[in-house]
Amino acid sequence: MNPGVGRLIRKLETFATLAETDKRALAETVTTVRRFSAHEDLLREGEPFDELKLILEGLACRYKLLPDGRRQIVAYLVPGDLCDIRTFILKRMDHSICSLAPVEAALLSAEGVLGLMGRSPALTRALWWSTLVEEANAREWLVNVGHRTAFERLAHLLCEIFIRLRAVGLTQDNRCDLPLTQNELADTLALSLVHVNRMLMEMRRAGLVTFQNKQLTIHDLQALQSASGFNASYLHLDGDKH
Amino acid sequence: MNPGVGRLIRKLETFATLAETDKRALAETVTTVRRFSAHEDLLREGEPFDELKLILEGLACRYKLLPDGRRQIVAYLVPGDLCDIRTFILKRMDHSICSLAPVEAALLSAEGVLGLMGRSPALTRALWWSTLVEEANAREWLVNVGHRTAFERLAHLLCEIFIRLRAVGLTQDNRCDLPLTQNELADTLALSLVHVNRMLMEMRRAGLVTFQNKQLTIHDLQALQSASGFNASYLHLDGDKH
DNA sequence: CGATCGTTTGAGTTTGATCAAATGTGGTGG
DNA sequence: CCACCACATTTGATCAAACTCAAACGATCG
Numbered sequence: 389m390n391p392g393v394g395r396l397i398r399k400l401e402t403f404a405t406l407a408e409t410d411k412r413a414l415a416e417t418v419t420t421v422r423r424f425s426a427h428e429d430l431l432r433e434g435e436p437f438d439e440l441k442l443i444l445e446g447l448a449c450r451y452k453l454l455p456d457g458r459r460q461i462v463a464y465l466v467p468g469d470l471c472d473i474r475t476f477i478l479k480r481m482d483h484s485i486c487s488l489a490p491v492e493a494a495l496l497s498a499e500g501v502l503g504l505m506g507r508s509p510a511l512t513r514a515l516w517w518s519t520l521v522e523e524a525n526a527r528e529w530l531v532n533v534g535h536r537t538a539f540e541r542l543a544h545l546l547c548e549i550f551i552r553l554r555a556v557g558l559t560q561d562n563r564c565d566l567p568l569t570q571n572e573l574a575d576t577l578a579l580s581l582v583h584v585n586r587m588l589m590e591m592r593r594a595g596l597v598t599f600q601n602k603q604l605t606i607h608d609l610q611a612l613q614s615a616s617g618f619n620a621s622y623l624h625l626d627g628d629k630h
Numbered sequence: 631m632n633p634g635v636g637r638l639i640r641k642l643e644t645f646a647t648l649a650e651t652d653k654r655a656l657a658e659t660v661t662t663v664r665r666f667s668a669h670e671d672l673l674r675e676g677e678p679f680d681e682l683k684l685i686l687e688g689l690a691c692r693y694k695l696l697p698d699g700r701r702q703i704v705a706y707l708v709p710g711d712l713c714d715i716r717t718f719i720l721k722r723m724d725h726s727i728c729s730l731a732p733v734e735a736a737l738l739s740a741e742g743v744l745g746l747m748g749r750s751p752a753l754t755r756a757l758w759w760s761t762l763v764e765e766a767n768a769r770e771w772l773v774n775v776g777h778r779t780a781f782e783r784l785a786h787l788l789c790e791i792f793i794r795l796r797a798v799g800l801t802q803d804n805r806c807d808l809p810l811t812q813n814e815l816a817d818t819l820a821l822s823l824v825h826v827n828r829m830l831m832e833m834r835r836a837g838l839v840t841f842q843n844k845q846l847t848i849h850d851l852q853a854l855q856s857a858s859g860f861n862a863s864y865l866h867l868d869g870d871k872h
Numbered sequence: 873c874g875a876t877c878g879t880t881t882g883a884g885t886t887t888g889a890t891c892a893a894a895t896g897t898g899g900t901g902g
Numbered sequence: 903c904c905a906c907c908a909c910a911t912t913t914g915a916t917c918a919a920a921c922t923c924a925a926a927c928g929a930t931c932g
Contacts, residue, residue, distance in 0.1 A: 403719075450769075452769070452770075452773050454773070454777055454859065455859055458777055460772065460773045460776050460777050462769045462772055462773070463769075474762050474765075477645075477755060477758055477759045477762050477870070478759070478762055478763075478766070478866065478870050479870045480863075480870075482766050482769075482770075482863060482864050483769065505751075506751065509747075509748065509751070509754070512751070512754060512755075512758075513719060513754075516719055516754075516758045516761070517719045517720070519758070519761065519762060519765065520716050520719050520720055520761060521720075522765065523716075523761065523764065523765035523768060524720070524724050526765060526768040526769050526772060527692075527694070527704045527705075527724070527725065527768050528694075528724075529772055530702065530704055530768060530771055530772050530775060531694050531696070531702045531704070533772060533775050533776045533820070534702050534775045534819075534820030535696055535700055535702050535820055536696075537919080537920095538919075538920070569877085569878065569879090570878075570879070571878080577776075578775070578776030578777055579920075579921090580920070580921055580922075581878095581879090582880085582881090582920090582921075582922080582923095583919090583920055583921070585879065585880060585881090586880090586881090586920095588879095589880080589881095601929095617696065617697055621722075621724060622724050624720065628719070628720050628721045628722075779887080779888095780887080780888065811909090811910065811911090812910075812911070813910080821888075821889090822888070822889050822890075823910095823911090824888090824889075824890080824891095824912090824913090825887090825888055825889075827910095827911065827912060827913090828888095828912090828913090830911095831911095831912080831913095842911095843897095
């Protein structure tokens with residue numbers, strides 16, 4: 389079985405202990421692994437589905453387009469995240485998903501996962517949990533965009549990204565790969581590209597953060613957190629375990 | 631059984647047909663009905679729980695406080711909405727819930743609902759669905775606050791509120807009671823009170839909307855929708871039915 | 873070695889915030 | 903019924919954060 393599924397299972401197990409049989413069965417729903425290049429849509433608004441995508445490697449985002457062509461990125465997807473579990477329930481996506489860097493995704497049989505959910509309430513609840521964590525994330529972003537200054541907003545986002553990547557083992561010390569452009573940060577934070585750039589420079593000058601060549605280095609996480617009012621609890625990385 | 635539960639059941643049934651026994655059992659989890667006055671917390675961040683609250687009457691909101699005391703309202707709750715179903719899963723609330731007007735809420739036995747969910751996968755999925763609709767709502771608000779002008783933002787919010795209230799039968803023609811202050815609109819839209827007032831006046835002058843004495847009158851819903859780029863699909867009021 | 877994409881810098885503008893004060897309204901108690 | 907108070911709305915004036923436009927600079931790549 390593909391080892392990438394392990395990240396998903398590990399994530400779900402921060403919430404609930406799953407039976408060995410469930411874990412094995414989940415891993416067996418993987419049909420193929422597919423690669424996407426950067427800036428390719430993994431899933432488009434309103435599209436049908438017969439498979440679920442699980443991010444194994446790379447970085448992707450959920451986004452919404454406005455009539456005038458501007459884009460709001462509403463979430464990031466890191467390895468271990470499921471793209472479209474909500475299509476089981478909602479029938480149509482109200483947003484699209486796009487790779488930011490090359491992505492490797494496992495395709496899970498929708499039928500298989502549905503069947504599994506029918507047999508395992510524990511798994512169902514674990515998947516429900518994962519969507520609630522995303523909801524909490526969206527709410528925090530709303531606060532971020534609504535009530536924080538540009539500097540705080542950016543600092544908050546960088547804290548979040550770093551800590552999420554650290555949780556899945558994708559950081560080294562105080563650094564991580566972050567295949568984003570300043571433009572994409574702007575689309576996330578609802579700021580202009582120019583202003584994002586200025587805030588990044590300010591952070592660099594202040595010795596807080598360096599973001600260059602797709603590498604993010606956080607020189608003082610503590611300071612960055614308090615500068616942005618960051619509190620990781622909304623990420624639910626520790627225990628919601630019952 | 632309390633008739634107010636009917637609104638919840640009707641809402642859940644836009645998603646899935648529920649068995650008669652499930653519906654009856656759900657209604658029977660109601661232990662009491664409790665009244666809250668305006669501006670009273672129904673549920674505070676981090677609080678324990680042993681009951682679920684279902685809004686029967688009135689208006690409430692989810693909100694988050696910032697260290698500096700400013701407040702972001704992140705959702706409204708109307709009759710038929712459950713306050714805290716996510717505490718089953720998340721264990722701790724990462725936000726609080728407060729009444730905006732006097733509220734009547736049914737208290738459901740948490741134990742009872744949990745038991746019911748254990749026996750009825752259909753109900754579990756219906757409740758999951760209801761949380762996903764809230765997530766979609768939060769994402770749309772993120773777009774609203776991030777990318778729309780003050781005028782559009784306010785127009786969009788008024789469309790949403792009106793259409794949600796209409797869906798639960800709480801409008802008369804083009805009017806509805808809306809027990810909100812301009813200050814609360816400001817906390818929702820991440821605008822200043824003064825600016826919300828100016829936008830409201832502008833809408834009134836344009837003959838689009840009147841909002842006075844806690845009464846909202848939408849003179850031209852069509853125009854208001856197109857002025858704000860409103861598209862109701864994120865509310866999932868029609869069919870996600872399988 | 874252009875070409876393309878991303879970053880950086882400067883100058884001027886605008887949206888919406890802040891501060892301050894007037895006006896309106898509803899409720900309470902004398 | 904009136905005086906008063908608290909709260910909500912309205913208006914004006916000033917200010918600042920972030921935007922837009924424009925252009926230069928720097929990498930990376932075929």
